[in-house]
Amino acid sequence: MNYALKASALALTLSLATAASPAWADFWSDAGAKFKGVTLHGVTESTPPSNYIRNVLAPEFEKKTGIKVDIETTSWDQMYDKAIKDMEAKTGIYDMVYIEQDIIYSYLARNFLVDITKTLKDQPDLKAPTYDDANFTSFANYFKDASGDLFGVPMEAFLKTYLYRKDLFDDPKIKEAFKKETGKDLKPATTHADYTEIADFFTKYGKDNGMELWGTTAQAHTGHPASWYEFFESIVPTFGVYNWGIDAKNNYAATVEHGGAMNSDKAKAALKYWLHLRDIAPPESTQSTWTETATTFAAGRVAQGLIYGENAAWIASDPAQSKVVGQVGFALPPLEPGVLDDAKAGKGYIGYYDGGAFGVPVTSKNKEASLLFLEFIGQNEVQPDWAIAAPRITNTATFDDPKVKEMDVKLGGFYTMLKDEGKLFAGAPPYPFHAQVREATAPIFYDILTGKIGPDEGLDQMAAKAEEELTSLGYRK
Numbered sequence: 001m002n003y004a005l006k007a008s009a010l011a012l013t014l015s016l017a018t019a020a021s022p023a024w025a026d027f028w029s030d031a032g033a034k035f036k037g038v039t040l041h042g043v044t045e046s047t048p049p050s051n052y053i054r055n056v057l058a059p060e061f062e063k064k065t066g067i068k069v070d071i072e073t074t075s076w077d078q079m080y081d082k083a084i085k086d087m088e089a090k091t092g093i094y095d096m097v098y099i100e101q102d103i104i105y106s107y108l109a110r111n112f113l114v115d116i117t118k119t120l121k122d123q124p125d126l127k128a129p130t131y132d133d134a135n136f137t138s139f140a141n142y143f144k145d146a147s148g149d150l151f152g153v154p155m156e157a158f159l160k161t162y163l164y165r166k167d168l169f170d171d172p173k174i175k176e177a178f179k180k181e182t183g184k185d186l187k188p189a190t191t192h193a194d195y196t197e198i199a200d201f202f203t204k205y206g207k208d209n210g211m212e213l214w215g216t217t218a219q220a221h222t223g224h225p226a227s228w229y230e231f232f233e234s235i236v237p238t239f240g241v242y243n244w245g246i247d248a249k250n251n252y253a254a255t256v257e258h259g260g261a262m263n264s265d266k267a268k269a270a271l272k273y274w275l276h277l278r279d280i281a282p283p284e285s286t287q288s289t290w291t292e293t294a295t296t297f298a299a300g301r302v303a304q305g306l307i308y309g310e311n312a313a314w315i316a317s318d319p320a321q322s323k324v325v326g327q328v329g330f331a332l333p334p335l336e337p338g339v340l341d342d343a344k345a346g347k348g349y350i351g352y353y354d355g356g357a358f359g360v361p362v363t364s365k366n367k368e369a370s371l372l373f374l375e376f377i378g379q380n381e382v383q384p385d386w387a388i389a390a391p392r393i394t395n396t397a398t399f400d401d402p403k404v405k406e407m408d409v410k411l412g413g414f415y416t417m418l419k420d421e422g423k424l425f426a427g428a429p430p431y432p433f434h435a436q437v438r439e440a441t442a443p444i445f446y447d448i449l450t451g452k453i454g455p456d457e458g459l460d461q462m463a464a465k466a467e468e469e470l471t472s473l474g475y476r477k
Contacts (some may be wrong), residue, residue, distance in 0.1 A: 001134025003014050023116050027128050035369040039068040042096035042358065043082050043450030046073035047310050048100065048390035049156035052379060057386070058336070061376050064414040067369050075290075077225075087112045087361045090187025095364040096373065099152045100356045101142045102233075102428030105344040107359070108145055109432035114360040114367055116200065117149035117372065121288070126368055131375035135337060135395045142427045152357025153374040154394035157455075159418055160234050160352045164188050167305050167327040188304075189209070192238070192273050195334040202303040203280040204442045217305025218274070218281035219294040222449045226289035228442050231274060233352040233428065237269040238335050242348045243429040244437070246466065250309065252475045262463035266336075270450070271455045276451075298322040306333060308419070316411050317384070330414050332421065340424070349426035355392065393418055433473050440469040 189195035199215030206213030245262030294311035342348030
C-alpha cells in the first residue's frame, strides 16, 4: 500500500472511531454522565455571590453535566439553622451547605464535612483538570484542617471596609463648614477621634440643613447577632483587642483578672466609641444588620460607615440599587496607634476578612456529584464574571483578568485593596466554641444596647460569662 493509500486508510479509521465514540465534549459531561437525573440540594444565605451561583453557575453546570442543582437562598439565621439541624439529625436533606468562615472550626470539630482533598486524591476520576485548590487566595486556608486538607471551596471573600461619600467630602461648601467648625481639613478618618468628629459634624450638618443625612452607619440591631459581630469583629480589633479578647494560650482567659481582654480598658473604650456612633446614626440603626447598613448607605443617608465588601461594589456601581453610584470612596478602617503595626507584624489585624465556602455534609446522599459542583465553581474560568457581578474574589488569577481590572478602576481600587491590604485583615479566631460563646454572651450585649446595663458593667459580665461557658465546655481548666 503506497503512502497516499495508507494516509487515506488512516483518515477513514480515525473518522469511524470518532463517529463511534460517545459525544462527550469534555470532562464535565463525561464525569456527570452517571449522575444524570440527580438533583443536588444546597442551602446558602441570600447574598449577591450566592444568587450568582443559583442563577448562573448552577444552570451552566446542569448544561454541562446533566446534574440539576437546586440552591435555596434564605436569611443568614435560617441558613445557619437549617444546615446545622440537617447535619445534626443526619437527615441528608442538603448535599451542599454554605460554611461561613467563622463557623468552620465548629463543623470540623463535629466531623460534619467531607474532606475534599482526601476524596479527590482517593477518587482521581472525580478530579477536574481545570480545578486546583492552589488557585485559591490565602482565604482558603480558613477552610483547612490542621493537616492542610480542604473542607470547603471558597465562594466569596471580602473585607469589611470604610466607605465614605466622595461627593460630600469634596463639596467646597461642606469642606469650608468643617474647617470653620473643627479647624481641620475634611478627609477620610484614620483615627477614631477623627471618625467621631466627622460623624458628629455630618449628623449636625444634616439636621441644620433639613437633610436626611447622618454621620455614620451602625450595625446595632438590639436582638440580632449582627451587632455582636460588628463589635467583636470590626470595632474592638481597631482598638487593639484581638480574637474577641480571649487568650487561647492562657487557659482561654476572657476577663482581665485572668489575663484576658474582653473587658479591658481598650474594649470598654471601643464600646463607648461605638455606642456614641449608634446614637448619632440614622434611626434604623438599632434594627440594622449587615444588610440594612448597606441599604442605608446606598440610599444616601450617611456620609461614612463600615460596610461588608459583598455590598460595597453594588453600592458604588449599580444605579438600580444605589443613589450614590460613582460617589463612593474606600479606605482602611480608623485605628488606634499601634494597631496597624500589629497587623503588619502578624500580631493582630485591623478588621474582618469575611466570606464563606461551600462544603459537602458527610450526610449527603450525593457526595460525588456534589464534589463535582464544588470543583466547577472553584475553577479560574468562572471567576471573572462572578467577581464583577458580586464583589468577591477567591482565586488569585481573578485579580489579573482584564474585565476585573476595568471594574477595579470604576470602583476606585476596591479589588486592589483586597489584593494588597487583605493581609492586614483576619477572619474569626479558630474557635470550635464560636457559636456557644456568642450565644452565651449575646443577651448581655443586647442589654447594653437597650440601656438595661452600662457598657463597663456589661463587658465585665460578658467576660465572666464567656469564661463560665468555656469552663462548662471543658476549654478552661
